[in-house]
Amino acid sequence: xxxxxxxxxxxxxxxxxxxxxxxxxxxxxxxxxxxxxxxxxxxxxxxxxxxxxxxxxxxxxxxxxxxxxxxxxxxxxxxxxxxxxxxxxxxxxxxxxxxxxxxxxxxxxxxxxxxxxxxxxxxxxxxxxxxxxxxxxxxxxxxxxxxxxxxxxxxxxxxxxxxxxxxxxxxxxxxxxxxxxxxxx
Numbered sequence: 001x002x003x004x005x006x007x008x009x010x011x012x013x014x015x016x017x018x019x020x021x022x023x024x025x026x027x028x029x030x031x032x033x034x035x036x037x038x039x040x041x042x043x044x045x046x047x048x049x050x051x052x053x054x055x056x057x058x059x060x061x062x063x064x065x066x067x068x069x070x071x072x073x074x075x076x077x078x079x080x081x082x083x084x085x086x087x088x089x090x091x092x093x094x095x096x097x098x099x100x101x102x103x104x105x106x107x108x109x110x111x112x113x114x115x116x117x118x119x120x121x122x123x124x125x126x127x128x129x130x131x132x133x134x135x136x137x138x139x140x141x142x143x144x145x146x147x148x149x150x151x152x153x154x155x156x157x158x159x160x161x162x163x164x165x166x167x168x169x170x171x172x173x174x175x176x177x178x179x180x181x182x183x184x185x
Contacts, residue, residue, distance in 0.1 A: 005066040005075070005102065005105050005106075006066070006067070007064050007065065007066060007106075007109050008064075008065050008067065009062055009063065009064065009065070010056050010063035010064075010065050010076065011056065012053050012056055012057065014056075014063075014065065014073065015049050015052050015053050015056070016049070017072060017073050018047070018052060018063070018065070018073055018076055019047055019049050019052065021073050021074075021075075021076060021092050021094060022046045022047045022076070022090060022092040023045070023046050023047070024092075024094065024095060025037075025046075025092035025093060025094065025095055025098075026038045026039075026042075026046045026092070027039055027042065027043065027044070027045075027046050027160070030095060031095055032095075033095035033096055033098075034093070034094075034095030034096070034098035034099075035098055035099065035133065036092075036093070036095075036098060036134065037095075038128070038131075038160075040163065041128065041130070041131075041162070041163055041164060041167065042160035042161060042162055042163060042167075043160065043161040043163060044157055044160045044161035045157065045158060045159065045160055046159075046160060047090055048158035048159070050158075051158060052078075052090070055078050055080065055090070058080075060080055060081035060118070061078070061079070061080040061081070062078070062079050062080070062113060063076060063077070063078050063090070064076060064077050064078075064079065064106060064109055064110055064113070066102065066105070066106060074093070074094045074097055074102065075092065075093040075094065075097070075102050075103065075105075075106050076090065076091070076092055076106070077089070077090060077091040077092070077106050077107070077110050078090035078091075079110040079113055079114060079123075081118060081120065082124070083124075084120065084121070085114075085120055085121065085122050085123060085124050085173075086110070086111075086113070086114030086115075086118065086120050086122070086123040086124070087123070087124055087125065088107070088110055088114075088123050088124070088125040089125060089126070091103070091106065091107070093106070104141070107141060110123070111123055111174070111176075114176075115176045120176075121175055121176060121178075122173060122174055122175035122176055123143075123173070123174050123176075124171055124172065124173045125138070125143070125171070125172050126150055126169035126170065126171055126172070127169065127170055127172055128152070128167055128168070128169060128170075129149065129168055129169065129170040130164075130166070130167070135170070135172065138172050139172075141174075142174045143172040143173060143174045144172065144173055144174070145170055145172060146170070146171045146172065146173050147170075148170070148171040149168050149169060149170050149171070150168065150169040150170075150171065151168055151169075152167040152168050152169060154167075
């Protein structure tokens with residue numbers, strides 16, 4: 001992995017490889033190689049191919065990809081315009097590369113898109129609120145817990161099969177410096 005990865009935008013042809021990447025980072029035994037596993041919280045799918053395909057083709061939405069030397073995706077994230085801010089999600093780094101700066105680079109690129117290309121005031125995301133290590137990782141990168149929560153989509157297997165009854169999302173937020181953006185779109 002180069003020190004400065006090259007980013008590209010996903011196409012619908014990438015859907016199968018991106019579904020496999022995201023699943024490997026969060027579900028099953030493969031995900032336990034990295035630190036982002038949700039294998040003790042959820043089983044089943046992490047991303048639905050139809051949802052991903054829709055995110056790739058819709059306006060004001062980008063799926064950012066970092067490829068390996070063999071052309072296979074090593075990291076990805078989805079960023080979109082939502083309620084006048086950037087929304088960050090579907091963030092995945094191949095488990096064997098986690099902890100080496102790849103995630104920092106992908107997050108920084110998504111923040112750049114929101115701040116510089118879309119000229120929005122900040123970025124928001126939702127994180128399962130029992131994922132303390134992951135929330136702490138985002139906090140070290142300037143995100144703050146808002147105290148606002150959203151329900152987990154129990155019963156919608158497109159987003160996984162919960163292994164616990166207490167899952168919910170917390171909204172995290174990072175505002176950019178007022179001088180780094182213009183009027184919101």
